Amino acid sequence: MDDVGEYSSLKIENIVASGSVAEAIDIEYLSGVLDGCDLNKAKFPGAIYHMKNPDIALLLFSSGKIVMTGISDNEEFQEGLATIVRQLNELGIKTIESP
Numbered sequence: 839m840d841d842v843g844e845y846s847s848l849k850i851e852n853i854v855a856s857g858s859v860a861e862a863i864d865i866e867y868l869s870g871v872l873d874g875c876d877l878n879k880a881k882f883p884g885a886i887y888h889m890k891n892p893d894i895a896l897l898l899f900s901s902g903k904i905v906m907t908g909i910s911d912n913e914e915f916q917e918g919l920a921t922i923v924r925q926l927n928e929l930g931i932k933t934i935e936s937p
Contacts, residue, residue: 853909859923859937860902868898871929887922894918902934 865885869877875887875898884899892914897905904922909915923933 851910852907853911853915854905854907855909855915855919856903856905857937858902858934859904859919860926860931860933862902863898863900863926863931865898865900868926868929868931872925889918889921891921892918896922 863885865877868887869875869885872887874890875885877885884897887896887898889896892909894906894908894914896907896918906915906918906922909918919937923937926933
């Protein structure tokens with residue numbers, strides 16, 4: 839992204855987005871079938887998914903909520919959200935209509 843208003847030395851480099859994509863996510867199942875998705879409940883209650891394209895990280899919780907990090911712009915956010923929703927649906931996890 840370009841500069842931030844009058845603060846030309848500042849640049850937006852990491853956007854964090856959060857919200858719900860499903861009523862529930864079976865994170866144990868997901869971590870076993872989705873490449874780049876790791877789960878260690880002793881250390882953290884969610885699955886950590888390192889998406890390759892776009893290159894962002896997601897925290898996925900059994901409640902159906904997600905946190906997306908490492909996003910650089912709105913286009914990358916839209917692409918990442920569409921990708922995770924598609925992947926969840928392909929794995930049999932029903933997503934909500936408007937995440």
